[in-house]
Amino acid sequence: MSFFNKMLASVGIGAVEVNTHLEKSSYYPGEDIRGVIHIRGGNVDQNVDRIYVKLMTEYIREHDDKKFTESFIIAKVKLSDSLVVKQGDKLEIPFEFPLPLETPLTLSRQPVWVHTGLDIEYAIDPKDRDFIEVTPHPYTSVALDAVSELGFQFKKATCEHHPRLGRGLPFVQEIEFYPGREYASRITELELIMYLESDRLTVLVEIDRRGRGLSGWLERSFDMDERQCRMILEKSELQKGPTYIAEILKNMLDRQI
Known part of the structure; x- marks a missing residue:
């Protein structure tokens, strides 16, 4: 050639x-x-x-x-x-x-x-x-359906640089939701970060609270209006379906706000 x-x-x-x-x-x-x-x-x-x-x-x-x-x-x-x-x-x-x-x-x-x-x-x-x-894994799908059952509506999802939370990756995927009628007066936004494993799903939950009056203004001024918590959902729990997981999430939200 x-x-x-x-x-x-x-x-x-x-x-x-x-x-x-x-x-x-x-x-x-x-x-x-x-x-x-x-x-x-x-x-x-x-x-x-x-x-x-x-x-x-x-x-x-x-x-x-x-x-x-x-x-x-x-x-x-x-x-x-x-x-x-x-x-x-x-x-x-x-x-x-x-x-x-x-x-x-x-x-x-x-x-x-x-x-x-x-x-x-x-x-x-x-x-x-x-x-x-x-598309969502069956475990992730149950968690997302549970959020929907509580009236939250999808807002957006972004992959943001965050090596500390990435568990080996340089980023995490943040999935944000608008509150439905039940939580509209108390929450401005719900954010989830999910870690999928073979036998469980770990969910980091961040709640952006809707502050009221002077105390609400102070919380917003000092970035104190956000609350973070974590759910570890075992395979056996996820198999019980979205309604069961929604009740777990609801109890967590009510405690935090």
Whole structure:
């Protein structure tokens, strides 16, 4: 193959192409993601050091009163060692990996995607990006339904930089709700951070209280109008359904406000 074609391939012209086909587009944390990577050889033989897929998302970091969006690799799976993709080759590489339990939900357009890459020395690496929808795990779904049963309405969800609370991640996903009629006079906002495990769900609950009169003004002035608490919901409790969990949450809210 000519030197000219090799030079073109090194900058991506006539080079190896990669395209990933996922079994479906919607998953919940803990579910297996399955797909096939389709690789098509270019105009020259090329040495591929490795093939990998990464699960990625974004979070917001604040610095000097400015907000920045940063990408983060939640998981990376190596699918092959070095190989040669010959001119005109057509390869298929199936893969499967579990969607990590800490994967954020794709609420409020939170992006989560599968990034496929081929490492090729001295050349532009071929890449593919496939966005997926991440829906609530059955445990998380019970908790969210419980919040809804108490009349709270979804406001927004954001992934914010917070390594102390991230449990190994540099961010947490904060899910915010407006209060319904029962709590409208006492709560301005309810915020949840959820940690999913195989046998339980831990929920950090932050209550933004609606202060009244002089005492309310003082609380707001000194940032004392927020209350934080935690619920640890075991699998056996979650299996009892949203109404049971709603009663636990209601008792907690009533104690705090």
